[in-house]
Amino acid sequence: MKGNSLTLENACALPNKDDMEGYIARLEATYKEELKDIKTDISYIGERVNGLEENLDICISRLEIQQQGINAHSELMQDMMYKVDDIENRTSLTTIIGEDGGQIILPCSTVGGNVTKVAWFLEKSSQELLSCDRNGSSDFRFLRDNVSSSLVISNLRLEDGGNYGCRDCSQTSESKPHIQLNVTSGPHNVTFSISPTNILPNGTLYTSFGSTINFSCSTNSIPKPKLDVFLYAPDTNPEMFHSVNESVIDFSLFHIAPNYEGNYTCSAENIESGRTVSSTLQLLVYYAPNHPIHCSANNTEKPSEIVLLCTWPGGHPDPVLDWEIDGKPLFNDTSGMLASSLNGSQFSAGQTLKCRGKHRIGKDMKQEYCQLQLSPPVPQSQPLRTCLTGENVTLSCSVSGANPPATITWLRNLSIPEVEIQPGKKYQIVQDSGVSYLTIVNCSHDSDEGYYICKGENGLATRDLFIWLSVNKPHNIVGLVSAILILFLLVVGLITGIIIYCDPRVYWKANLFRSGQSEVLVLVESEEEEEDDMEQTGNSAENGHYSDTVARSPNPPAANGNIYKHQVLFHQPPASISSDLVSEVSEETENLTPGEEL
Template identity: 40%
Template sequence: MAGLRVLLCLGALLARPGSADLEAVAIAEVHENVTLRCGSASGSRGLVTWYRNDSEPAFLVSSNSSLPPAAPRFSLEDAGALRIEALRLEDDGNYTCQEVLNETHWFPVRLRVASGPAHIEVNITASGALPNGTLYAARGSQVDLSCRSSAQPPPEVAWWVQTHRISEEFFGKNLSANSFTLMLMSQNLQGNYTCSATNVLSGRQRKVTSELLVYWPPSSAPQCSVEVSSESTTLELTCNWDGGYPDPTFLWTEEPGGMVVGDSKLQTLSPSQLSEGQKFKCVGSHILGPESGASCVVQISSPLLRTSQPMKTCFMGGNVTLICQVTGANPPARIQWLRNLTQPESTIQPSSRYVITQQDQSSSLTIHNCSQDLDGGFYFCRAENPVGVRAVDIWLSVKEPLNVGGIVGTVVSLLLLGLAIISGLMLYYSPALCWKAGSSFRGHDMGDVMVLVDSEEEEEEDDEDDKEDVAEEVVQETSETEELPKERGTHGHIHRVTALVNGNLDCVGNGLQEFQDESDGQQSDIGQEEDKPV
């Protein structure tokens, strides 16, 4: 019969006539139908009567047609079996089948009526529930789980958990109710929690599974940024608020005023919506709070250009680098180098002669092998973002290289000329100083040199005036050389003395002494001649 779950245990019947057989046990669930067998015999039977054994036997139904059943729910089937429909909890008890055939036989039956578990009450003290019923708890929080169910007899309650790390784990079981606590929730404890209630009599089991998620908000504040789309000139507003689970929601507004611009992490704006100094605010909201959310603000602005050297010089055949720096551009500007304003769209392309490097918002143009015809003139650094365009010019002069060797030679020549002039002035105004300076530079161990020049005696009686002039010159020279004795010239004898003294003055003195002795000898001779009679 559909829906009938009966576990019937029959004992051995008593062999002796008129005695009670071993009690059989039948188990059925409430609201179902059950059939209780009268012994183990089948086929035609004698008179069969069923009783309910409480404090006193109560008649239920009999095969004697003259005895109506105690209730319509009771009836007899083939071989005297008792059928009870729509079982109730009060039907649980002891029943006896009496058979009268030559002898009277008693067959006791124990009927157990099981009820439930009809429902399970699960309680999880989580932080909240999603619209679909999924529970979530904050990371690091404490979660209490309890499970309760009602049944007849009391059910056995057990907890099971299944996470992404383990297939299934048994937490424990208890009668009627079971509860436990999870301390310091972590991501590893996220999973499905199942409570099962099992009727120990009927074996009927019910389960309730609850998904428990573990959430945590981002630990830092949101960061706003703006950049230009790689495929077009549109502006992309980005709000990054990473580090939490699940991902937060975003709302972009224009400030001041609070006009809503978009509700996604990445928001695209066309250039027609932009203006200088415009501000946009991103408000991020997480399911765990804070309630007011966290926000950041980004302000857009056009680029500003500056160059440290508006005029540059390059020597022919050399290299030169032009530098351009962009400030204040948000989003970052695109930097280009141009040669002439007459062709503003003709930008300089990198090549072997033109090397362009860019780091952040600083760009440099290096020109190799400078040429007057090709490279001289104005260069323009152009910066552009969706908010505005700026340009700055740099003048490049290309000159012939300087003769460094000639310049060095000229400088050396001027220095030598100045040294010669200074030396001449010192000789002119202070010869003694120069003499002493020269002596100090010469070593004292050098030999002294004295040169005496003895001129021939000339007897020129016809020109007495010339002799007197020569004698005066000799006298003047001897007076200038360490005050030597004056020469006296008689009969055309003239001694011209020239002395060069280096170093030791003693040697000079000895030389002068010899010269003086010679002069004295000459004077004595002259005196003798004067004593002679004329």
């Protein structure tokens, strides 16, 4: 080994134990290193081999894909060739359509008219169906018409489809088919459904407004049929909803509206045979009334008769309406409007009637009700009216609280009181929402004065109101106004004279109207002046006469100042006054307390 070669001398010498162990250790180390290198080389070689295998697999896969592409291309080319051949054949073939289970006659048009013996074949002339020496075949469904040499096939089957030809029995060369027979089937068993819906007893389907409806239609047909779904709504042209060239059609309508109500038809057509089969379903779209229920009472042409009217429009179908009185049913009907005539005498004033409406869609029920109260008319007017001769007057009469509404007529309390007043030149009548106005033109005392009757009437009762009209002659208005004015001036003059005569503040003005012996009121301004006046009065009385002068304060108090009690002094009293009255006045004057305020 490299680095471990032994010489002859060394080989002949016996090594000691330590040398042998060292030698063995070095040899083991050398083998381990070489073994490690060998393992590394083997691992590298294995990785290279794996890489080559992967590359080989990739190449093989690519080759397979290329081969598949080549095969597909070859098949495509072959299919195109077949199609080209088929097109060429079709251009020379006459297509005849037969239905499964039916009968078909194939004419022989490739031989002359003088040929009486022909053979029929399928696809190739070597595959004869009817030979020259036989009119029929082992399959009794195939027969030859001896007159026209045509091929008659009964009870057609789907497998009978293909290319048929005929040839002259004297002809030995190859013949080509000239007729292509296509056997169709259906459409059969058209199944049409609309869901979810409810079913009426007559089979009609119905749903509620705003629902989602699913349509499904299927049939069996060879080849695949054309399926169409049409809506035939009232007063509109047919509308096609969906169309496919398949055996099954499915679609949905969301938030269905009332205008989608009508007859839905699923039509299946065989595009080759033209055979068409259809199925029709009627669908109704129901919805509750969208208007509030309303009830009312009206009069009729007959007296003492009323009509109860209850309406709840806008629903489909019509709701059920019931009239009730005191919780007991009167009559009902399925309609958007319920009306009935009744004798008003069977009802009392203030009685309440109720109309109840019910509308059902499947399990959903909507209910509403209305009520009304019956009451007789109550006429109101002024009981007394006045009119001047030759002028016009208008009488008014109103009726309140009447249900049914009352009619107002006018009558005269004459020999025939039931004759109504008719509008004309003499009378004018205006009706305005419960109020009637009667205008009497050119009032006359002889013909117009008297009672007028306002007649309020409904199916429950009749009420009369009497109005008295007085017709007076016109007065002298100018003279009356003049008299009133003169009287007014006299009263004003009288009041003014009284004020001037009695007011002490206009004393000097009053002197002009008074005589020399009239009495005058004098105000005593102070206690001292009162005493002086008393002294002067006493002296004058002792002397047997009265003085015409009265002592006054040099500075009299203001009119709005303090005023003390005064005494009445008579200047030159008349002789008719008794001495007793004079003494009583003097005593009362002495007893007065000085300084007492008024």
